[in-house]
Amino acid sequence: MTTFLQNCFAGLALGSTYALVALGFVVIYKSTGVINFAQGGLLALGAYLGYTFSTNLAIAFGVAILLACASAALVGAGFERIVLRRMVGQPPFAVIMITIGLLFVLEPLITAIWGFDNLQVTNPWNIRTVEAGGIVFGVRDLWTIGLTAAVVVAFFLFFRYTSLGLAMRATAFDPEAALAQGISARRVYAVSWAIASALAALAGITMAAGPGGLTPSIGFIALAAFPAMILGGLDSPAGAVLGGIVIGLAEALTRGYQDQLFSWAGDNVSIIVPYLLMIVILLIRPYGLLGTKDVRRI
């Protein structure tokens, strides 16, 4: 029972990271209709910027997080402004490929600046743990879960009660009608990219502060957040959070019980569990758990 709860906690921590990244995907998809494959690159960029701020410049960790999120947001909004704005009206394939292109430029850029070495981020949590009821909680994991919860709540409040949030919902619902009502679609697009990049950066830093440290492969986790987004439904923020947690739990539980239950499936089966889960769900519900069904009229 303790092992099970321990695994569930690990899954929850992993799932919150997935949820942050998946939420970023959904924000961009909802307002611009684009899946942003570069999210992993932005995540890594945010993590490395956080490292620079907190370790190289010795800024307080909380401030470093904010600075890194802000810089990542600037990069995201800038990319939208310089490249993606030219692609309005192009087929989705072209736009997806542009974001893949960005990912493939960001990754080498990051390794060129920061190198391939494993870096340790100075952070207040370190590798401290708290024990309660026989379960060991990593302080960083608790913070990750807490921060995610706070950010998700803030995001939903922002979406629901601010005029910019309303503008974003309107643009997502019907871009042309929103434009006709005087909503600046350009601003909405730029803000979506900024929010998504900031979410990715937050996910990146919390991961980098973990015991594993910071390596260039950190952006890889964003690929595993794709199943989370698809599972919940491409256009549902709540679905992204739900999907993130489900995928995180599934992955951690598989890893925990690998030796007993899944040894026949080979090593590291937990890596592909998100994709398997996604494929099964898509065969049953093609638009995810909470996604809107694509109605096709003739």
Next chain:
Amino acid sequence: MPKPHRNLVRDYAQDLRLFGSPMSKLGLVLMIAAFLVLPTVVQDDFWLSVLIYAGITAVGAIGLNLLTGYCGQISLGHAFFIGAGAYVTAKAGGDFGLPFPLWLLAAAAGGAVLGGLIGPFTLRLRGHYLAIVTLGLVFLGEHLWRNLDDFTGGNSGTSVDADVAIGPVNFADLSIFGESYSRNQGWFWLVWTLVGLVALLVKNLARTRPGRALQAVRDRDQAAEVIGVRAGRYKIGAFMTSSAIASTAGALFGSYQQFVSPDEWNLLLSIQYIAVIIVGGLGTVFGSVLGALFVGALPALIDRYSDVIPGVRTSVGDSGFISVFALNQAIFGLLIVLFLVLEPRGLAGIWLRIKTYFKTWPFSY
């Protein structure tokens, strides 16, 4: 009565000719001449291997272009099918010792079957969802290749020991009229013959009824269905054909390299193929070949001249800020972005513009 101008098209049959105008007939003759003569002129093993890899890439790219360029289905899973082809070859050509035409067919059939498994998804999912499912395919594939030890040799890879002889003609050890040729020379002819065959196959497919149906599905699948095109059937068909061609490319890759390992069939390979068709030109066979020559040859060239390019690190301890691998990746990324933003029709589009300029001369403006 004087003959009409060579550019005048008077009926559909003329419009559908593969090599209609005298210029394109000349082009065909020149290409065949280059194909026959090149390996005897360029005998350097490095340059021949670059051309062979480019040819293998061209085969795979034509397959992907059929799926993405002609049928409009996004696939990030091309690497999976290429890997499958290589492993089928290792088994059929190496362990079972089947002759060349048979193992090539076996690889193609294996690819078609695997492509057919994606069928249910293509029916239910479109656009973004499909792209991500095929992305998952790459990871599932990598896991399979690493764990199906008997079939793939696991992490350490497997050697591919398939012979490439059609009857008495052995391409790996060619001798015609008492003249003997090196392995690379033979392989050049073999690979580019197959490029020609696959190009002809897809080109002909695009001219026929199924080909037009594919393009109708790409342009607007609902409208296509309304006018009586069975969109689902054509989507699955396109997936199967494209995967069969990809597996053929993988089979050639494996047996040329003689050794394959699971590290090769990753997302980067899929993206490289996408870069090839975007740079070459979506929806054109000629573009796939141009793109393969341009992008497919890049990694080898960068690897060879890495010591001349400033800032590139050739070994771990070396100075320089970017590794060869990272530079490759960055170049693929940049090419994709630049071509999509500036020239969405790719190299084939540029070629078309040049051609039109001369065709309409002196009224080209």
